[in-house]
Amino acid sequence: MKEEDNTIRKIYSLLKKDKDLVIVDTIKKVDNYYKGKIEVNYLNEKLSFNFAIPNNYPLTHPNSDNISIIFKNRDYIGLSHINPDGSVCFHPNKDDNFDRKLLYEIKCLKQWIKDYYIYKKEDDNYSYLIHNTESDRIDKLYFTNTVNNFRKNTFGTFSYSIFSDERFGTKKFAIKKLFRLGFEDGKNDTWSHTFVEELKSKTCKKGLYYFIEEEPLNKKNRGRKGIENWDELEDYISDKFIEYLYKGLKGEFSNSYYHDNNLFLIIGYKIPNHNAYEEHWDLIRIPKKNVPIEYKRINKSEQKEKGLKRRFEHSIKSNKIHWAWTENIDYTRFFGRGKLDNKITASNILIIGCGALGSSLAEILVRGGAENLTIEDFDTIKGGNLCRANYDLDDMILFKTNSLLKRLQSISPFVSLNEISIKLNNYDTQNVKEYLNKNIDIIFDCSTDTEVTYIIDKINFTGTTFSLAITNNAKSFVSITGNKLTKQAKTIFDFVENEPPSYFEGTGCGYPTFEANYNDINALLNVGIKVINNNYSKNKNHETFIIQPDFGDELIIDIEEYEYYNLNDINSAIHISKSVLKRIEEETKFHYPKEFGGVFIGYKTDVSFIITDILIPDQYKNGKTIFVRHPGTLNQRLSEIHNKTNGKIQYLGEWHSHPDGPTNPSRTDINAMQEIAKDRNINIDKPLLMIVEIDKTSFGKDLYIYDNKKLKKYE
């Protein structure tokens, strides 16, 4: 008791410190609050507030979003930063000093009075009108940004689908989710084709719309308060509509206008968005049995006086409006918090293979805003392949494509989905070619089936292909893109540490599969998609890349992109790492205008090369047209590398720059390469040569192989 009295006294003395405040009621402790009433005289305006200070002040309310002292006055509802219950909405800084915090909150209150009551400051962003929505049920209409350009006072019908109608909990709380399909004399909502079909397969009804153009505000209120009663709505709607509504409710509207004996009316108005204005719609529920319009006969004299054509009038009753809910989930909002690049989301995408990679990739794309997705797989879901893929127990036994389709459809109303449940090789290659070139822009091949890349290579696909795979134990993630996918795959998979699949289902028999858990797979898949998306958004070329987690002494996830060059004459190809190219550019620019160079190391099988690194010589002589590379410590380093990688990584060739000059090899260059090719101490008999053209601003290059006494150029 004593402590409470002390606190009350403390509050009194603090409030008295402010000359603009007058304490109107005695401060009392009621339940968990110290309650009272104050009048604030500020800038010749008089405002009053009921206040409630939580009993554990200066701590804030538990379980709430930084709510401290509540200052309330229902008369101010409608002003900026006033909550629907009339309390001022601000989030004061936290403090553990009672006196300081209380004085600070009074200051905040006065700041609110100044900014929002007196100055009527406009916030940058529009805040939606808050209506007194019904508390014993939720009816919610979802819609998209339609641009109807309705004129003020246009009205008519719209159609909607009853997406779900459920009751929750012991009290059987009713929640209805309605999706608008479109306006009868206007535009349709922009859901995807597949989603519209789904909506149309459910019960669909008609509703009414009326475009009032300006917000439905209570005009007498100082702020922006929404109207609450039907007679306030009368200011905004035409007599013609009132008559139409009345007649309709009294019998002219058929059953298709009613759901559970309710007619839904949407009120439309313009609201500002960042750039211009958009149509916003609020929802009103009109129970069939409770028509808010009256019909009155009037006598002849009154008719003459009012100049009316007929002897009756419709008038609107003062019934409370049953406001319901709406939400604009237009594509731009649905994916407003983040999506993949438009070049991905607007493309027609095909995913081949819906296993561990494909099924997760499909969800990433759909959640990223993809609008057009076709998925292909011939397989069904078994208990064994569920855990690391995007399926659940209900999906077992069923076709992967079918289950995945359902899951994806339940995530986004903006994706159009197709499924193909047969292997690609089932079709005639010519048909495959025509179909893919006509209908698909991007292929994600997650099949780990070489026949898929055979087919894609063969048909000269006009779009972009990403052939994705994860090696055993998720040691690497590979994305192969460009031309000659099969050939690239072979070299890359030989190079990357790729143990053969080891996991046998049950007691064996059947094909072994690669091992990797759900997290390992998705950790790499997510990074891979991030790389691809990054290249799209920066308009960079897509290259084959490898992601390798290397958790040894240091924790590294290495991402390496490779440029790919071909020499068709001798069926040779080079993958050269982009970070190697970057280093070469830096080194040669540094030495400009003198020549500079070094050697290549990497992996080779036959005449397929992967250049993974360069060695910089520590003994050399260079001038404007000359570069002499002495062995120096190079041999020592080559030896170390040979030991460390068990001979896998070896010397592959040479590189040097021609400052300001062309990338054509000089006679000296050719001779040098000839010597290297002949040298028995050098393991490679067809060494590579890269000549770099460099000046202050640009960097160009050409790759060659010394074969058959000639330097042949790669394309």
Next chain:
Amino acid sequence: MATNKNEHLKKVLDTHDINKVEHLSKFIEKKNKVKDALNKKFSDQKASNSIDSGSYAKNTAINTKFDIDCCIPFKKKTPGNNDEKGFESLSEMFDEVYKYLKNEYTEEDNDLSKDNVRKQKVSIGLKFDIDGEEFDMDVVPGRERPNNNDYNDSNTDLSLYINPSNRSKKEEDEGKTRIKTNIKTHIGLLNGADRTHERKVTKLLKVWKTERKNKNGGKLIKSFMMELYTKEAFDNTDEIPSGLWEKTKLVMNHIIDNIETTDLVDPANSSNIISDSMSDTAKTQTKRDMKNTLKDVENDSDKIKEYFPINDEFDNEDNSSSNSSSKASVLSTSKFG
């Protein structure tokens, strides 16, 4: 480097924000005091309490040029009817308000002297000195119409008195002594969420106008006309363009196309031709200035800074955080053992 026009215009709006005016609260306080005094003095004759007017009430004020005014609507007294309250004639209404402010109000307010209460065209101008800060305020007396007690929420038309000595040549020729208008309609012209972008453009045009006046002087288009033109331009366009600059261009082009040729009508009274209050020379001058502005800025985006200047007074660019230093460290030789 080319100026990002939209970013610059956003900065123009931010630095011209009315809420940045240092003594704004004092001015509002004063305005409220005048309103209270008028409401009290004319409690019987008024048709409603005084209403806020001027660019501040319209939400189109900029901190370099703003009007915090008020209007007091009076009842109309039918001649000969002594039971009714109000004023019979407009000149009487105007004079009573003037006399009150000059003789009585100045007695109770130290910030206003009698000399600084002046008759203007349709209002009484008050020039306050509040602790050294000058504050100008207009009081507009208006009278209800058509008859006694007709003023209500749905009928806020008013008759204003035109002071004979402040008339334009045309008005003098016509012998005009009164004007029918509706202050509330004017205040609400660009009000509401559905005119958010229009308000921004109006403010930018005011910045442009103020700058032109500072540079070249002369008579330019009235702010109220710019507001009407802005509303028209937005209403007439099929698609509202993206970005502040494009929107401003839209309105300026609309003004260029219409100012010399088309009448601009008062939304509160279709017989009032607002554009008649502007001389032909002023119209031509405005059109020429706007054309030049558009041409110069389209050719060289940096020019936008000249035509739409930032208010330096409220520009706080240097956001240097105390944690970072201004340049890198420069080392010398250090010896370790």
